Amino acid sequence: MGRGRLATLPPVRVVPAQRVREALAGTPTVVVLDDDPTGTQTVRDLPVLTRWAAEDVDWALAQGTPAFFVLTNTRSLGADDAAARDREVVRTCLEVARRRGVELVFASRSDSTLRGHFPLETDVIAQETGTPDAVILAPAYTDAGRVTLDGVHWLREGPDGADLVPVAESEFAADATFGYRSSRLADWVAEKSAGAITDVAELRIEDLRAGPVQLPSGRVIVLDAVVDDDLRAAVLAILAAERDGARFVYRVGPSFVRARVGQPEPPPIDDAELRGAVGDGHGLVVAGSHVGRTSRQLARLADRRDLARVEVDVPTVLDDGARDAHLDRAATQVESALGSSTTVLSTSRTRITGRDEAESLAIARRISAALTAVTARVVAARPPAWVLAKGGITSSDVATESLRADRAWVRGSLLPGIVSLWAPTSGPPLVVFAGNVGDDDALADVVDRLEAAACA
Template sequence: MGDGRLRALPPVRAVPAGQVRDALAGTPTVVVLDDDPTGTQTIRDLPVLTRWGADDVDWALAQGTPAFFVLTNTRSLGPDDAAARDREVVRTCLEAARRARKDVVFASRGDSTLRGHFPLETDVIAEETGEPDAVILAPAYTDAGRITLDGVHWLRDGDELTPIAESEFAADATFGYRSSRLADWVAEKSGGAITDVAELRIETLRAGPPVLPTARVIALDAVVDDDLRAAVLAILAAERDGTRFVYRVGPSFVRARVGQPEQPPIGDVELRDTVGGGHGLVVVGSHVGRTSRQLERLAARRDLARVELDVHRVLDGDDEHLEDAAMTLVENLTTSTTLLATSRTLVTGRDEAESLDIARRVSAALTGVTARVVAASPPAYVLAKGGITSSDVATASLRADRAWVRGSLLPGIVSLWAPTSGPPLVVFAGNVGDDDALADVVDRLEAAACA
């Protein structure tokens, strides 16, 4: 399967977001277990928790929103730890829902490039909630060009399509895979245990109100959000009739499921009201090629104060290196936008477990230095580049236990969180945006901070 072009498709069947909102009355609250914080990029004005104590979940349920996010960060964990964390979160949420006399349904938000613990995470949810009738599989992220068509998941660039298994993401050291057809991917990731996969194709979604097929996993085609909203209406109807689902989804499904339309980025006035004065701290842990190109463009456009953590010195336990980095960052923030990044050579281990351990140790160094900087001299904002980096900055550096997602800084990507205390956090996935995206976002933030 090689590169191709988008084939002629049936006309889009318009399904307004308002139609989904009307159908949400009396439906369960969606608890989105987000395996890194980038699942919030497509939505706005929903709560997000980075801790899941009973009082935190009580607070989120009390907000009365159709969904809330719980940042589990399980993509950075090994399988056993990921399962244990998911189990703890689900049990806490079920108990809170019982206290509040509310119903909940769970979404496992995974990466739109198919990386993450599947089917482990949906299996854990199923064990804790009772076996569902089906898992809804919808990894599409339409804003970022990740679409599903004819049961195959693609990277889209205009009308050009590349099968996802031929992308750099499929070669991930921890979560790599060989299959682009979702049915084959499910079989691959489950070790052949799950082969009962039905495809809800684009022709069915656009022909009229669809009927969901019957299977253990239902894979949704989606090229635009109207396709997802059409599927959501069918899902809600089935749930009202007693069918029980667990969702394994990308960012776009969440937006469709809560009845939010595609929305423009946050306006300049709202951005100024959210961002503090001074300069911002940009923290980069992602090593994908896209991030490295974005860093080059940022450095070419803006006079940055740059501090680099040498990964080999981090892994050698060089604490003096970290202390020097923190002191330099605090000094630089008084006069300019400041960048904290790891050295760009990716260091991996001999196997999946060792690679994850290296990633965690490097992320711990980044977030530890960031925490020292924030405590000594809070920046106007913190921009975290990379999914695991964003999660660790939110939890370990900013201790943003509760926050509101205010919206995106670019169309459908790069979300702005307003924690209930502390500086705002910009969550910027490693694998989204064109080469100028990081520089464009920093330009907007600095203009707001210095206004």
């Protein structure tokens, strides 16, 4: 398809978040099934669950928010396990909502660079809730420069963000588990469904900005979006259709969730709030992501500040005979280092993949489990002032296994629209930092803020 430049577009039609909030009166609560924790980075003051027992779902519904997240971590699972987990979550939520007399609508939140189980996850939701009129497909993540224009999904690059790279030409499309060839979302849907879904309609930018918006008919409806106003215009049309009896399942990136709950693009958490959120002392950075962006960010972090570095060697982790002793040494080193400096616990940067998607995913799970085990031991022995998890699977495993953060609140972002701060109901604060967002200085910038707050 080739690279392009952001063309002259129709003027943005301003749609205030307040208009969406007003339209939310009497609408169902949105349950966001998040396939890794990074979907929370565009919102604030919403509950997030990493466990979905009935009492946890009941707690989330009792908060009275327009939406809540359930961290399913299905991007780290094989297809059968992912389907079983989604089904369990949906059934539990529906049962609790029935007892409370509450209506629900479900969003499957996944990667803005199109990695994840599709259409499997929306199919499972549809099976449990009844066949929807359409699946709303909106992977845009406007803060991170992932936009959809003319039905094509792009990554914005360049100093002014005007250079457009088709997503299928990015490193993310070569993912060992969830790779793909198509940048036009209609073609991507056909590709990922092995040709089973070809009835795809596109809601183009011209229609969103001209208004009033009418949803097209299709089994899947692709939403163009360059800014949040585009998404809010679509959301108003979706809410109107739902009030008239239409039923949708959403397959979306982070920005749609913010638009759907009527939140504006918020500024990052200010210094005073951050000081109240973190503890005293030094923090722990846990890095499992292997994308090039994370490796560059780790290198820049090391250039900009003195810190301790403890590395988990991936080939040793995959050697059952050497694994345990290696992880014991790593935990001891991290515990010692935290007494005097920020400490980075990371995997070796050489990526090891399997013979196929399933084996590659199994390797990724073993590596993440090793990081999680070391982090859990460190948190128990010497709780850090904060924990920053870099990478989606890593963030999920740290939240669920290392910190046991069953319930938490998303408090906001540390950089504009990216990198979310969770306040678990117990334990240290958790910073969720996706592997594929931010410039080369972003990780160092976040750590500078956290260290300044913890030492204030």
